[in-house]
Amino acid sequence: MFGADDERIAWAEGYVGLLSTIGIERGIIGPREVPRLWGRHILGSAVVEELIPEKADVVDVGSGGGLPGIPLAIARPDLWVTLVEPMQRRVDFLGEVIAALGVPNVEVLRARADEVSPRGQSDVVVSRAVAPLGKLVGWCLPLARKGGVMLAIKGQGAALEVKENAGLIKRAGGGKAEILMCGESKLTDPVFTVPATVVRIERAR
Template structure:
Protein backbone atom coordinates (compact mmCIF):
# COMPACT_ATOMS: atom_id res chain seq x y z
CA UNK A 1 0.00 0.00 0.00
CA UNK A 2 2.74 2.47 0.91
CA UNK A 3 5.42 1.25 -1.51
CA UNK A 4 8.67 3.19 -1.14
CA UNK A 5 7.03 5.34 1.54
CA UNK A 6 6.71 2.38 3.95
CA UNK A 7 9.48 3.74 6.25
CA UNK A 8 7.45 6.97 6.62
CA UNK A 9 4.32 4.96 7.45
CA UNK A 10 6.32 2.97 10.01
CA UNK A 11 7.56 6.19 11.59
CA UNK A 12 3.98 7.49 11.75
CA UNK A 13 2.85 4.23 13.39
CA UNK A 14 5.60 4.68 15.99
CA UNK A 15 4.45 8.27 16.64
CA UNK A 16 0.87 7.10 17.16
CA UNK A 17 1.98 4.25 19.44
CA UNK A 18 4.15 6.63 21.49
CA UNK A 19 3.18 10.29 21.52
CA UNK A 20 -0.30 9.54 20.21
CA UNK A 21 -1.08 7.36 23.24
CA UNK A 22 0.64 9.69 25.73
CA UNK A 23 -1.36 12.66 24.42
CA UNK A 24 -4.64 10.73 24.42
CA UNK A 25 -5.11 10.70 20.64
CA UNK A 26 -5.04 6.91 20.38
CA UNK A 27 -6.12 4.53 23.11
CA UNK A 28 -3.43 2.13 24.40
CA UNK A 29 -5.61 -0.83 23.35
CA UNK A 30 -5.39 0.37 19.74
CA UNK A 31 -1.60 -0.03 19.53
CA UNK A 32 -1.58 -3.75 18.62
CA UNK A 33 -3.98 -3.08 15.76
CA UNK A 34 -2.62 0.24 14.50
CA UNK A 35 -1.76 -1.10 11.07
CA UNK A 36 -4.94 -3.01 10.23
CA UNK A 37 -7.50 -0.80 11.95
CA UNK A 38 -5.97 2.61 11.41
CA UNK A 39 -3.14 3.04 8.90
CA UNK A 40 -4.16 0.55 6.22
CA UNK A 41 -7.86 1.12 6.87
CA UNK A 42 -7.29 4.78 5.96
CA UNK A 43 -4.66 4.40 3.24
CA UNK A 44 -6.94 2.27 1.05
CA UNK A 45 -9.11 5.36 0.63
CA UNK A 46 -6.51 6.28 -2.00
CA UNK A 47 -8.39 3.97 -4.40
CA UNK A 48 -11.21 6.53 -4.57
CA UNK A 49 -9.21 9.76 -4.80
CA UNK A 50 -8.35 11.14 -8.25
CA UNK A 51 -4.77 12.05 -9.19
CA UNK A 52 -3.39 15.38 -8.00
CA UNK A 53 -6.49 16.07 -5.90
CA UNK A 54 -6.87 18.77 -3.28
CA UNK A 55 -8.10 16.91 -0.18
CA UNK A 56 -9.54 18.31 3.05
CA UNK A 57 -9.54 15.88 5.98
CA UNK A 58 -12.22 17.09 8.39
CA UNK A 59 -11.88 16.29 12.10
CA UNK A 60 -8.44 14.85 11.49
CA UNK A 61 -7.73 14.05 15.15
CA UNK A 62 -4.48 12.06 15.14
CA UNK A 63 -4.23 12.46 11.36
CA UNK A 64 -6.61 9.74 10.26
CA UNK A 65 -7.30 9.31 7.38
CA UNK A 66 -5.32 12.30 6.07
CA UNK A 67 -1.75 11.34 6.97
CA UNK A 68 -1.88 7.72 5.70
CA UNK A 69 -3.53 9.01 2.53
CA UNK A 70 -0.79 11.64 2.06
CA UNK A 71 1.94 9.04 2.65
CA UNK A 72 0.40 6.57 0.18
CA UNK A 73 -0.33 9.28 -2.41
CA UNK A 74 2.37 11.99 -2.59
CA UNK A 75 0.56 13.48 -5.62
CA UNK A 76 -2.23 14.74 -3.32
CA UNK A 77 -2.35 18.00 -1.39
CA UNK A 78 -3.89 17.18 1.99
CA UNK A 79 -5.14 19.74 4.50
CA UNK A 80 -5.72 18.31 7.97
CA UNK A 81 -8.59 20.27 9.54
CA UNK A 82 -8.87 19.90 13.30
CA UNK A 83 -10.39 22.36 15.83
CA UNK A 84 -8.56 21.22 18.99
CA UNK A 85 -5.21 22.89 19.64
CA UNK A 86 -3.57 19.90 21.36
CA UNK A 87 -4.39 17.78 18.33
CA UNK A 88 -3.18 20.35 15.79
CA UNK A 89 0.06 20.64 17.75
CA UNK A 90 0.54 16.87 17.43
CA UNK A 91 -0.35 17.01 13.72
CA UNK A 92 2.11 19.83 13.01
CA UNK A 93 4.88 17.95 14.82
CA UNK A 94 4.02 14.70 13.01
CA UNK A 95 4.01 16.37 9.58
CA UNK A 96 7.40 17.91 10.31
CA UNK A 97 8.94 14.72 11.71
CA UNK A 98 7.64 12.67 8.78
CA UNK A 99 8.90 15.21 6.25
CA UNK A 100 5.52 15.41 4.50
CA UNK A 101 5.68 18.26 2.01
CA UNK A 102 2.16 17.62 0.67
CA UNK A 103 0.34 18.22 3.98
CA UNK A 104 -0.72 21.32 5.87
CA UNK A 105 -2.52 21.61 9.21
CA UNK A 106 -5.40 24.00 9.75
CA UNK A 107 -6.82 24.62 13.21
CA UNK A 108 -10.50 25.18 12.44
CA UNK A 109 -13.93 23.66 12.51
CA UNK A 110 -15.31 22.54 9.16
CA UNK A 111 -17.73 25.49 9.15
CA UNK A 112 -14.78 27.89 9.48
CA UNK A 113 -12.82 26.59 6.48
CA UNK A 114 -12.46 29.08 3.64
CA UNK A 115 -12.70 29.29 0.69
CA UNK A 116 -15.73 27.09 0.20
CA UNK A 117 -16.32 24.93 -2.83
CA UNK A 118 -12.66 24.37 -3.75
CA UNK A 119 -11.74 20.87 -2.53
CA UNK A 120 -11.79 17.95 -4.94
CA UNK A 121 -12.37 15.54 -2.05
CA UNK A 122 -13.36 15.96 1.59
CA UNK A 123 -12.59 12.99 3.85
CA UNK A 124 -13.58 12.12 7.40
CA UNK A 125 -13.47 9.21 9.80
CA UNK A 126 -15.58 8.77 12.94
CA UNK A 127 -16.56 12.44 13.05
CA UNK A 128 -20.38 12.69 13.02
CA UNK A 129 -23.54 11.12 11.63
CA UNK A 130 -23.96 11.48 7.87
CA UNK A 131 -26.52 14.31 8.04
CA UNK A 132 -24.28 16.58 10.11
CA UNK A 133 -21.22 15.55 8.15
CA UNK A 134 -22.83 16.41 4.81
CA UNK A 135 -23.88 19.83 6.13
CA UNK A 136 -20.28 20.53 7.17
CA UNK A 137 -18.43 18.95 4.26
CA UNK A 138 -20.45 19.40 1.08
CA UNK A 139 -20.10 23.22 1.06
CA UNK A 140 -16.31 22.70 0.94
CA UNK A 141 -16.43 20.42 -2.12
CA UNK A 142 -16.27 21.78 -5.66
CA UNK A 143 -19.05 20.83 -8.08
CA UNK A 144 -18.32 17.29 -9.27
CA UNK A 145 -16.10 16.64 -6.25
CA UNK A 146 -17.00 14.24 -3.49
CA UNK A 147 -17.26 13.61 0.20
CA UNK A 148 -15.73 10.32 1.40
CA UNK A 149 -16.73 9.31 4.91
CA UNK A 150 -15.14 6.20 6.41
CA UNK A 151 -17.91 4.36 8.24
CA UNK A 152 -18.45 0.89 9.60
CA UNK A 153 -21.43 -1.44 9.64
CA UNK A 154 -23.73 1.51 10.38
CA UNK A 155 -23.34 2.91 6.84
CA UNK A 156 -26.65 1.61 5.39
CA UNK A 157 -28.65 2.84 8.41
CA UNK A 158 -26.92 6.23 8.26
CA UNK A 159 -27.83 6.61 4.60
CA UNK A 160 -31.48 5.71 5.27
CA UNK A 161 -31.66 8.23 8.13
CA UNK A 162 -29.92 10.85 5.97
CA UNK A 163 -32.52 10.39 3.20
CA UNK A 164 -35.45 10.28 5.65
CA UNK A 165 -34.42 13.62 7.21
CA UNK A 166 -34.80 15.39 3.84
CA UNK A 167 -36.51 13.47 1.04
CA UNK A 168 -35.02 15.91 -1.50
CA UNK A 169 -31.63 14.27 -0.86
CA UNK A 170 -32.81 11.17 -2.76
CA UNK A 171 -31.85 12.76 -6.10
CA UNK A 172 -28.20 12.61 -5.04
CA UNK A 173 -28.21 9.34 -3.13
CA UNK A 174 -24.98 8.46 -1.29
CA UNK A 175 -23.39 5.15 -2.18
CA UNK A 176 -21.49 2.64 -0.10
CA UNK A 177 -18.09 1.62 -1.44
CA UNK A 178 -15.67 -0.92 0.00
CA UNK A 179 -11.96 -0.16 -0.32
CA UNK A 180 -9.03 -2.51 0.10
CA UNK A 181 -10.92 -5.71 -0.78
CA UNK A 182 -7.69 -7.30 -2.05
CA UNK A 183 -5.52 -5.93 0.76
CA UNK A 184 -7.48 -6.06 4.00
CA UNK A 185 -9.18 -8.88 5.84
CA UNK A 186 -12.06 -6.47 6.53
CA UNK A 187 -12.44 -3.90 3.72
CA UNK A 188 -12.93 -0.25 4.63
CA UNK A 189 -16.56 0.86 4.29
CA UNK A 190 -16.91 4.34 2.81
CA UNK A 191 -19.96 6.48 2.15
CA UNK A 192 -19.37 8.45 -1.04
CA UNK A 193 -21.46 11.51 -1.83
CA UNK A 194 -20.80 13.40 -5.06
CA UNK A 195 -21.67 17.10 -5.18
Protein backbone atom coordinates in the same frame (compact mmCIF):
# COMPACT_ATOMS: atom_id res chain seq x y z
CA MET B 1 -0.79 1.69 -1.14
CA PHE B 2 2.74 2.31 0.14
CA GLY B 3 4.23 0.01 -2.51
CA ALA B 4 7.92 -0.75 -2.41
CA ASP B 5 8.94 2.88 -1.86
CA ASP B 6 11.36 2.81 1.08
CA GLU B 7 10.71 6.45 1.97
CA ARG B 8 6.94 6.06 2.11
CA ILE B 9 7.23 2.85 4.15
CA ALA B 10 9.57 4.65 6.56
CA TRP B 11 7.05 7.52 6.87
CA ALA B 12 4.24 5.07 7.66
CA GLU B 13 6.38 3.26 10.24
CA GLY B 14 7.42 6.57 11.77
CA TYR B 15 3.80 7.66 11.99
CA VAL B 16 2.85 4.44 13.79
CA GLY B 17 5.74 5.03 16.16
CA LEU B 18 4.58 8.55 16.99
CA LEU B 19 0.96 7.49 17.48
CA SER B 20 1.98 4.65 19.79
CA THR B 21 4.22 6.86 21.97
CA ILE B 22 3.48 10.57 22.21
CA GLY B 23 0.06 9.94 20.70
CA ILE B 24 -0.86 7.88 23.75
CA GLU B 25 0.88 10.23 26.19
CA ARG B 26 -1.22 13.15 24.91
CA GLY B 27 -4.49 11.27 24.69
CA ILE B 28 -4.63 11.29 20.90
CA ILE B 29 -5.33 7.55 20.85
CA GLY B 30 -5.98 4.99 23.57
CA PRO B 31 -3.37 2.35 24.44
CA ARG B 32 -5.76 -0.43 23.41
CA GLU B 33 -5.56 0.79 19.82
CA VAL B 34 -1.82 0.08 19.47
CA PRO B 35 -2.21 -3.55 18.26
CA ARG B 36 -4.69 -2.32 15.64
CA LEU B 37 -2.74 0.68 14.38
CA TRP B 38 -1.47 -0.92 11.17
CA GLY B 39 -4.48 -2.92 10.10
CA ARG B 40 -7.44 -0.90 11.30
CA HIS B 41 -6.12 2.64 11.34
CA ILE B 42 -3.23 3.07 8.88
CA LEU B 43 -4.16 0.58 6.15
CA GLY B 44 -7.88 1.10 6.81
CA SER B 45 -7.35 4.78 5.98
CA ALA B 46 -4.87 4.42 3.12
CA VAL B 47 -7.08 2.08 1.07
CA VAL B 48 -9.55 4.93 0.51
CA GLU B 49 -7.05 6.26 -2.03
CA GLU B 50 -8.77 3.88 -4.48
CA LEU B 51 -11.62 6.39 -4.68
CA ILE B 52 -9.54 9.56 -5.08
CA PRO B 53 -8.61 10.89 -8.54
CA GLU B 54 -5.08 11.93 -9.48
CA LYS B 55 -3.71 15.24 -8.20
CA ALA B 56 -6.79 15.89 -6.09
CA ASP B 57 -7.05 18.56 -3.43
CA VAL B 58 -8.19 16.67 -0.31
CA VAL B 59 -9.57 18.02 2.97
CA ASP B 60 -9.66 15.75 6.03
CA VAL B 61 -12.42 17.06 8.33
CA GLY B 62 -11.99 16.39 12.04
CA SER B 63 -8.60 14.86 11.45
CA GLY B 64 -7.88 14.10 15.11
CA GLY B 65 -4.60 12.20 15.12
CA GLY B 66 -4.28 12.49 11.33
CA LEU B 67 -6.61 9.74 10.16
CA PRO B 68 -7.30 9.25 7.32
CA GLY B 69 -5.37 12.25 5.98
CA ILE B 70 -1.78 11.35 6.84
CA PRO B 71 -1.95 7.76 5.52
CA LEU B 72 -3.55 9.11 2.33
CA ALA B 73 -0.81 11.71 1.90
CA ILE B 74 1.86 9.04 2.41
CA ALA B 75 0.20 6.59 0.01
CA ARG B 76 -0.48 9.21 -2.67
CA PRO B 77 2.29 11.78 -3.21
CA ASP B 78 0.23 13.34 -6.02
CA LEU B 79 -2.44 14.56 -3.57
CA TRP B 80 -2.45 17.74 -1.53
CA VAL B 81 -4.02 16.99 1.87
CA THR B 82 -5.23 19.56 4.41
CA LEU B 83 -5.89 18.24 7.92
CA VAL B 84 -8.70 20.28 9.49
CA GLU B 85 -8.85 19.97 13.27
CA PRO B 86 -10.25 22.47 15.83
CA MET B 87 -8.56 21.19 19.03
CA GLN B 88 -5.20 22.85 19.71
CA ARG B 89 -3.48 19.87 21.35
CA ARG B 90 -4.31 17.73 18.33
CA VAL B 91 -3.17 20.48 15.97
CA ASP B 92 0.13 20.62 17.87
CA PHE B 93 0.52 16.85 17.56
CA LEU B 94 -0.24 16.91 13.85
CA GLY B 95 2.27 19.69 13.27
CA GLU B 96 4.95 17.72 15.09
CA VAL B 97 4.16 14.58 13.08
CA ILE B 98 4.38 16.42 9.75
CA ALA B 99 7.67 18.05 10.76
CA ALA B 100 9.18 14.83 12.11
CA LEU B 101 8.25 12.70 9.11
CA GLY B 102 8.91 15.31 6.44
CA VAL B 103 5.88 14.35 4.35
CA PRO B 104 5.75 17.24 1.84
CA ASN B 105 2.15 17.09 0.60
CA VAL B 106 0.19 17.62 3.81
CA GLU B 107 -0.62 20.63 6.00
CA VAL B 108 -2.66 21.23 9.14
CA LEU B 109 -5.30 23.91 9.66
CA ARG B 110 -6.80 24.69 13.05
CA ALA B 111 -10.48 25.23 12.33
CA ARG B 112 -13.92 23.76 12.47
CA ALA B 113 -15.34 22.65 9.15
CA ASP B 114 -17.61 25.68 8.98
CA GLU B 115 -14.62 28.00 9.47
CA VAL B 116 -12.62 26.70 6.50
CA SER B 117 -12.12 29.33 3.79
CA PRO B 118 -12.40 29.37 0.84
CA ARG B 119 -15.26 26.90 0.63
CA GLY B 120 -16.52 24.89 -2.29
CA GLN B 121 -13.11 24.30 -3.88
CA SER B 122 -11.89 20.88 -2.73
CA ASP B 123 -12.03 17.84 -5.00
CA VAL B 124 -12.48 15.40 -2.11
CA VAL B 125 -13.51 15.83 1.53
CA VAL B 126 -12.76 12.83 3.74
CA SER B 127 -13.72 11.97 7.31
CA ARG B 128 -13.34 9.06 9.68
CA ALA B 129 -15.09 8.47 13.01
CA VAL B 130 -16.09 12.13 13.32
CA ALA B 131 -19.89 12.35 13.53
CA PRO B 132 -23.15 10.79 12.31
CA LEU B 133 -23.73 11.11 8.56
CA GLY B 134 -26.50 13.67 8.99
CA LYS B 135 -24.04 16.11 10.56
CA LEU B 136 -21.17 15.19 8.25
CA VAL B 137 -22.99 16.14 5.06
CA GLY B 138 -23.59 19.63 6.46
CA TRP B 139 -19.91 19.99 7.34
CA CYS B 140 -18.27 18.27 4.37
CA LEU B 141 -20.34 18.89 1.24
CA PRO B 142 -20.04 22.71 1.39
CA LEU B 143 -16.24 22.32 1.26
CA ALA B 144 -16.36 20.28 -1.96
CA ARG B 145 -16.58 21.88 -5.37
CA LYS B 146 -19.61 21.12 -7.52
CA GLY B 147 -18.93 17.64 -8.87
CA GLY B 148 -16.51 16.96 -6.02
CA VAL B 149 -17.20 14.27 -3.45
CA MET B 150 -17.26 13.56 0.25
CA LEU B 151 -15.95 10.19 1.41
CA ALA B 152 -17.04 9.18 4.91
CA ILE B 153 -15.37 6.07 6.33
CA LYS B 154 -18.10 4.28 8.24
CA GLY B 155 -18.83 0.94 9.85
CA GLN B 156 -21.49 -1.70 9.47
CA GLY B 157 -24.30 0.79 10.03
CA ALA B 158 -23.50 2.77 6.87
CA ALA B 159 -26.56 1.60 4.92
CA LEU B 160 -28.92 2.56 7.75
CA GLU B 161 -27.28 5.98 8.11
CA VAL B 162 -27.72 6.65 4.40
CA LYS B 163 -31.37 5.61 4.52
CA GLU B 164 -32.19 7.66 7.61
CA ASN B 165 -30.43 10.79 6.33
CA ALA B 166 -31.57 10.85 2.71
CA GLY B 167 -33.41 14.14 3.22
CA LEU B 168 -30.44 15.83 4.91
CA ILE B 169 -28.12 14.64 2.14
CA LYS B 170 -30.36 16.19 -0.50
CA ARG B 171 -30.78 19.46 1.42
CA ALA B 172 -27.00 19.73 1.80
CA GLY B 173 -26.62 19.57 -1.98
CA GLY B 174 -25.66 15.92 -2.23
CA GLY B 175 -26.56 13.51 -4.99
CA LYS B 176 -27.04 9.78 -4.64
CA ALA B 177 -25.11 8.20 -1.78
CA GLU B 178 -23.11 5.08 -2.63
CA ILE B 179 -21.70 2.56 -0.17
CA LEU B 180 -18.37 1.24 -1.41
CA MET B 181 -15.84 -1.23 -0.04
CA CYS B 182 -12.16 -0.28 -0.26
CA GLY B 183 -9.17 -2.54 0.07
CA GLU B 184 -10.71 -5.87 -0.90
CA SER B 185 -7.66 -6.59 -3.07
CA LYS B 186 -5.42 -6.00 -0.02
CA LEU B 187 -6.95 -8.75 2.13
CA THR B 188 -3.92 -10.94 1.50
CA ASP B 189 -2.08 -8.66 3.96
CA PRO B 190 -2.23 -10.53 7.30
CA VAL B 191 -2.81 -7.35 9.33
CA PHE B 192 -5.56 -5.96 7.10
CA THR B 193 -8.55 -8.25 7.50
CA VAL B 194 -11.64 -6.07 6.95
CA PRO B 195 -12.25 -3.75 3.94
CA ALA B 196 -13.07 -0.12 4.67
CA THR B 197 -16.73 0.81 4.26
CA VAL B 198 -17.03 4.24 2.64
CA VAL B 199 -20.10 6.38 1.97
CA ARG B 200 -19.45 8.37 -1.21
CA ILE B 201 -21.64 11.38 -1.97
CA GLU B 202 -21.11 13.73 -4.88
CA ARG B 203 -21.91 17.41 -4.48
CA ALA B 204 -24.64 17.93 -7.04
CA ARG B 205 -25.27 21.63 -6.46
